[in-house]
Amino acid sequence: MPNHLLLNLRNLVCGYQAQRVVQNISLHLNAGDIGCLLGPSGCGKTTTLRAIAGFEPVQEGSIELAGEVISRPGYTLAPEKRRIGMVFQDYALFPHLTVAENIAFGIRQHPQRERIAAEMLELVNLGALGKRYPHELSGGQQQRVALARALAPEPRLLLLDEPFSNLDVELRRRLSHEVREILKSRGTSAILVTHDQEEAFAVSDQVGVFKDGHLEQWDTPFNLYHEPLTPFVASFIGQGYFVRGQMLSHDTVQTELGVIRGNRAYQWAPGTAVDMLLRPDDIVHAPDSALQARIVGKSFLGAATLYRLQLATGTHLEALFASHADHRVGEDIGIRVAADHLVAFPAQGSVATQALAESRVG
């Protein structure tokens, strides 16, 4: 039943004892969608997930699942009554049970448990390994078993808490795509917690960016990248630098890189000082341009190379160019701005990005 509201968090406040860790969170997830809670360490992602699972009571606000209030102040529906599945970072498999027995654990009373476990094994591509024990599997295989075990009872919602963070980069990339395919093929709704933006984007339909217990934005990956609502989201998602500018009209900004016109109108008066976000893909190589930048660093990414640039004024930028044109560090190159998505915020301090970039380590 796509597009039906499944999970609804209204002004949620929760924490530990008197401490309010998560403040005023509102978000909703439609049935069949995958949502993600993303943010630096300690910002309250796991606390929110635990409240959804029913492990933490809520101090204010409410959590509704399929129209039923499952948490509000003074009432917490027991976790086992929520029909919510969980997958943890450390897999949490039962070491004394085989893979097939682990998968069937949550459906022990089900007359069809063996058939379902066999189907789940196929679903996660472990068809031949049902008789093995967890210690005889790789980390990636163990996490597949944990996923199969969580899916076997057909939960209404699956919660995944940093499920790939014990795996190496290549495997986590592969498994995160695979998990999305599996969840989508079954129409399973899920909420993933991660501090890895690439993983959040690879898996999720909706992503919530957390900062200090607050939800800054709940939106699609596309909108978070191109239409961030706050400087923190702009800085935390993707790469880029802010440059100082001045509004000329509702959609044009005067900057030291020239006049930049975007595709959206701001209400600020002409003359207002703004910080404008320039992403690496907003800067293009233009050999004949009068605007010159010095290459001060580069990272080869395969198809493209990410260059760190510095203007004569000292302003820093990043640019992503196709990697076959290989420029040297120290070289001066001509650049041009090609930013359709004009993202600007009222000017904060002189080096807004610096402080923001430091706070995004997580």
Ligand SMILES: Nc1ncnc2c1ncn2[C@@H]1O[C@H](COP(=O)(O)OP(=O)(O)OP(=O)(O)O)[C@@H](O)[C@H]1O
């Ligand atoms: N059981 C607890 N008792 C008291 N405080 C806690 C408890 N668990 C977490 N906290 C605090 O709540 C805050 C949020 O923690 P939480 O685990 O929700 O963050 P997180 O965003 O999931 O971080 P990480 O990415 O590091 O897991 C932190 O300041 C943490 O110290």
